[in-house]
Amino acid sequence: MIALDDTDRQILRALAEDGTLNAGALGRRLGMSQPSAWRRVKRLQEAGVLAGTRVVIDRAAVGFGVTVFLGIKLATRGRVSLEDFERAAGAIPEVQVIQHVLGQFDYRLQVTARDIPDFERVLRRRIMTLPAVGHVEANVMLSEERRLGPLG
Known part of the structure; x- marks a missing residue:
């Protein structure tokens, strides 16, 4: 540090x-x-404090007006490795962020879609077919406030 x-x-x-x-x-x-x-x-x-430069794309401006946060509880941990789940989730273009978390869920995914029907298609055809998916809970983002973080 x-x-x-x-x-x-x-x-x-x-x-x-x-x-x-x-x-x-x-x-x-x-x-x-x-x-x-x-x-x-x-x-x-x-020193690794600045780890890169990113461009922030306005998702709505490019046609992706819906962001959904999914809490995913895996059905069986022993049958499918976490790496298999992460690799399969990472192959879905609409999945923007994959977070392995501690608590009620095993994973938290950030998914972008054009609209709610598009999100439903992604959920049914892609997310629900991921290895070992058990329980899924969705939270649709209504608004977002970006903060710079603890820099001081």
Whole structure:
């Protein structure tokens, strides 16, 4: 674990808001030189604090207006390995996130679909046919608020 100072935290906040900032723009925003900003970002990358850059796609703008979170309880753990379930779930294009969790469910999946009938098709033809699926609970996302996380 790397020790973060206030400048590191400011860099992380700025990049969390806009991951396209280059070192020059980042330096201007934070009142530091471009080389200094570049060295700081490089240090954070090498330490594994910055693990990549992602593009956030507005799912509704590209025709996927429904997001559903599924809680999945596997029927039999011994017959099918967790890796088999994860591999099969990962092969479904509509499954955006697969989380192995502790608690009431074994897995939590984030599924995107064009609309509710499209989600029903994905659920019936793909999700319910995954290895060892037992109980499935669905929660349809109504709205979403993105937070930057614990950077301070």
